[in-house]
Amino acid sequence: MTTIRDVAKKAGVSVATVSRYLNGNGYVSKDAEKAVEAAVKELDYEINQVARSLNTKKSNLIGLILPDITNPFFPELARAVEDVALTYGYTVILCNSDENPEKERNYTEQLKKKYIGGFIVISNQLDAPHYTDIKLPIVALDRAINESVPIVSSNNREGAALGTRALLDRGCRNILFLRGPEELNPANDRYEGFMAEIDGADAHFSVLTGPFHFEESEELVESFLKAHPETDGIFASSDVSAAGALKAAHKLGIDVPEDLQIIGFDGISMGEMLSPGLTTVAQDIYEMGAVAARMLIKLIENQPLEERFHEVPVKLIVRGTTRSVRT
């Protein structure tokens, strides 16, 4: 392994000068610069990040804390984070938290010992001490808690209004809203968006609360549909629960979209694989991850943030679970 010492020797300067050259700080004369540049190239020198970290107490590691990469919403987010991290020379550590504060704390503690640069976190525990006391840059994704940490999220409220309107415009008059977990801010925002839009509309509606889970959604919807056969529209606040609703409808022999229209929320790729393809309010998941990563890196590098709250627009993707608009 060639070290900064080897480079210094070959270039005929001190290691301090090489270090200054490498870091682009401090003064380095043109001559020295050239000599070092040549030596670096000739020796194929690459800096030892560990040694550097020990001095600077920083590393180019960033931590991505999310509930479970197995949840179809997260892989695309992780991909985006990794892509931009790579661009800026950072490396990402994957941390599945299972929404468990103990696991989250364990990660933040362990990684601080590695002088990790900062965290992107998707969690409901953002006000827990291991985050508030962390003294490291962090950016929240998807789930806002308070003003103190920068956040990027979708416009969930507007998205829900969009989906609701879509159902209404397509003639639905007995709508079931599948509401997500009450401890999730995005789910609550979607609920509010739905309520705001349905309010005053010429339609009946019901709300069912449940997790963003396929089987449970399927069962929930199946029994609801049995009890309320007049239901002609379902707005699920996640694609996975929409898939559950669709499956329930199929099981009951209900024609989608003729007799029942379904709209999901998220825009995960599974949506198009269903039959019929799932109409959904799509988040720009990749964009969310990319923006969050860029924000975090700015924070790490002490650059100013233009905004501490970034909202990514949402759009309706119309596929087979809805009919054409009635005029």
Place this chain on the structure above:
Amino acid sequence: MTTIRDVAKKAGVSVATVSRYLNGNGYVSKDAEKAVEAAVKELDYEINQVARSLNTKKSNLIGLILPDITNPFFPELARAVEDVALTYGYTVILCNSDENPEKERNYTEQLKKKYIGGFIVISNQLDAPHYTDIKLPIVALDRAINESVPIVSSNNREGAALGTRALLDRGCRNILFLRGPEELNPANDRYEGFMAEIDGADAHFSVLTGPFHFEESEELVESFLKAHPETDGIFASSDVSAAGALKAAHKLGIDVPEDLQIIGFDGISMGEMLSPGLTTVAQDIYEMGAVAARMLIKLIENQPLEERFHEVPVKLIVRGTTRSVRT
């Protein structure tokens, strides 16, 4: 930040003794041990991994190199790797390669500078110099290349035979096999398994080669089905392409499973969300990732490996895209 020096002072011993105690190597007297233990507890001391790494030229980082976390096969694998890594005190770095050798090389190079412990890699490039010359433990997943690197994979051949037999047993006599990319070993093994089983069976068959991609599979199957309406069974060598086949069938108004039965391969969770639910040859994806992680950690810690080639069994999960067995 409290350092080993603080602990030494408080315990009234030298830093060398504290270090020995911490690493459990070298002799430490009972008395010294107690004193250090107490000091560590009292000061809430935790070792600085970066400083340690600089000395040992090792870290408890492991790299997971995979094509794209966005491909539904990989998240569960990543989850398993992370789970066992955590158990052993390791941390995983996520690397999306896009099957691009340049990106892979870049990761292995960059991470070596961080004294990464080793890699778990899913790649077709295992014989590229950046792997063969790496001088670091690596374990291959899913795709074997040669004897030199330990590998864990599914019994793809047997799995394919299993799926083929399932179609035959259920009365299929005109079978389409959706073969995956020819550069993928697992895909080839599945092809061989299919051929071995179909050979001599009282059935016609065709083979279509294509990527494990939803839309392309859908298009491929749609035109095939138009040209060959007598097709009564499709065995796709991935769940995603099976989903494409199912969608094509729906589009053409073909009754699945009455007139056409479909079996996939992989066992990803999307399978159950389809309607009807996808019958599939399921790999134990989590187990594969877990075994690979355990193997890698053994390698990193210089423990003997019982086996350099681990094959994880595969099983048929029967859902709605197949009928009951004809007797």
Place this chain on the structure above:
DNA sequence: CTGAAAGCGCTTACAG
């Protein structure tokens, strides 16, 4: 069994 000392490969005041 234990400690002083050198060393891992960098960075950063400081003096010149």
Place this chain on the structure above:
DNA sequence: CTGAAAGCGCTTACAG
């Protein structure tokens, strides 16, 4: 603009 030197927080022969 540059170099000598101390230091980041550990580990590890080596001598005792």
